[in-house]
Amino acid sequence: MNKFTQWMEQHFLPVAAKIGSQRHLVAIRDAFIGIMPITMVGSVAVLLNVFFRDLPTEWGATSFVETMAPIIGINGNVWFGSIAIIALVFVFSLGYNIAKSYDVNPLAGGIIAFSSFIVTLPQTANFLYALPGVSIDNLDALTELGVQAQIVGENLNIDVSGWGYIGLSYAGASGLFTALIIGFISSMIYVKLMLKGITIKLPDSVPSAVNKAFAAIIPGIIAVYVAATLGYLSVTYLGFSINDLILEYIQKPLLGLSQGLFSVILTTFLIQVFWFFGLHGPNVLAPIMDGVYLPALVTNTEAYEAAQSAADLPYIWTRVSFDAYSQMGGSGITLALIIAIFIFSKRKDSKTIAKLGAPMGLFNINEPIVFGMPIVLNPFYIIPWLIIPPITATIAYLLTAAGIIPPTFVAVPWVMPVGVLAYLATGGSWLAGLASIFNLFISFVIWSPFVILANRVNKVDKEDKQIA
Incomplete structure (x- = not known):
């Protein structure tokens, strides 16, 4: 065991430390941390509507739902201004943090990244609405307003086309990977040009805020035009927007890989390995956990908001699933060790x-x-430390895959106590809360023999000291 530990310290630890402190990965991690207020406020809105609208509707309490209609509507607006546009918020946060890491104007970095992301999005829309139970009078009224419409069977089909739209499908979870890639490219163009001094220089007598704004003009123009050109070429020659390509060939495959049981076990295991060597596991793996599993969480949130049901959420495992089922009391489920x-x-x-x-x-x-x-x-505790979170994650994963407990879809603060976190993250599933508590019990069973063995080690140490 000592040889293994020495080998890990010599070969693994330096690499892990470099990964944990790599400038760009730290900026991505901090960007996800920076949008946490928006993620949380949107999740609070969804969670409140679970208890004010969805559960009462299932119980037949329609009068209560009608009474709470104003609050339900406000929660809907909050969701629309947070979770629904999370990619827009994230790209600004990413540009800000990348620029900050290079000690250049971070505000300009965030604005340029935001603009660069926007110019890659499709700007036209073509929607077809089918409205049942309408008469010819509806068709005549819409035609007078210049709306293209026709009656097909018993439905009124309305064709709405135009320019200047930003679809929520691009601004929400589906746009996160595009925001990450375009935001990173545009931010690095801005940063490199700033560092090379390709800027407009004003006299020192000019106020600092004005000087910084002018300095960012040339790098900002180049960065935004590069993004706009990429977006134009993608649509013109490939027939798809950049977001559609990234969503289809990068985001969906990565999210698909993340949903396998092996991926979940490997991630929880690596968290423990990093921690064993004194590195904050979730922070080291934050670009992966937040970059892959957070979009899964937000996508589940959007799916729930659309269907108002947790029955068919697209992803089994999300970012908050780790906290709910494999990190109760902290990494290693040390609350069970304390008990x-x-x-x-x-x-x-x-x-x-x-x-x-x-x-x-x-x-x-x-x-x-x-x-x-x-x-x-401490090699004495390495076995339970490494195996407990993968075991508990496996239990929760299998229960979720079997449909016994719903997937997590609400971002809940990680400081919530055991059981409560899982209950809230699944929109009020008491079975999920019980699964979390059961995992705590399993962890207690695994930790206990090592605690008992530590008593014997302590006794042997005392006897050795007495003999000496």
Whole structure:
């Protein structure tokens, strides 16, 4: 075990540290963190409508739904201004963080990335609405207004065409990968030109804000035109927008790969490996977890909002699934370790650390346990530390795939206690809450033998000291 640890420290740890501190990956991670307020406020709106509209509707409480109609409408507006346009918010956050990492004007970086993303989106729309139960009078009225419409059977088909549209399908979760790619390219063009001094230089007497704005003009023009040219060429010669191509050939395949059980197990395992060597696993893997599993969460949220049902959500596993089922009490489910220590441990040092870590462990903060026991670089605890989260993630994944518990579709703060987080993330599924608590029990069962074994190790150490 010592040889393995030494080998990992020598070969794995330096690579992991470089990945965790790589400038562009850190900027992507911080960009996702930056949009958290928007993600959360949209999720709160969806969650409130679950309890004010969807569940009461299932229970037949129509009068309650009618009473809450104003709040339901406000929640819908909040969702429209948050989750529905999350790609627009993210691309600004990405441009801001990339520019900030290079110490150039971050506000201009965010604006340029935002504009570059917009110029790649389709600007025309062609919608066909079929309205049942209409008369010829409706058709005549619409024709007078210049609307193309015709009656087909019992339906009135309305053809709405025009220019200047931004479809929600591009502004929401489906546009996240495009926002990431276009935002990154345009931001790097802006940054490199700024660093090379290809800017408009004004006298020092000009106010700083004006100077910064003028300095960003030439890099901004070039970055936006590059994005616009790419968008034009894609539509003209390939017949698809950049977003459609990225969605079809990059985003969907990556999301598909992320939904396999092996991918979920591997991700949870790598989180534990990084933590074992003192690196914050979720932070190191944030570009993957947020870049792949967060779009899955937002897509589930959009699907739920459209259908008002969790029955046919597209993705089994999302970003919040990790927190709900494999990180209760923190990475390694150390809340179960704390419980095992309280019940079985005879070591004063372990009990003292457990008492200090318990209040924070209830809210999934476990640094006192990870570094206090310690678990970091401690071969004694490496087996439960590495195997527990993959086991609990597998249990939750299989339950979700079997339809016993619904997929997660609400972004819930990771500090929510065990059971409550899963309950809220699934829109009020008490079975999901029980699954999370069951996973805590499984973790307790696995941690307990090692806590009991630690008592014997402590006893042997005392006997050795007495002999000495």
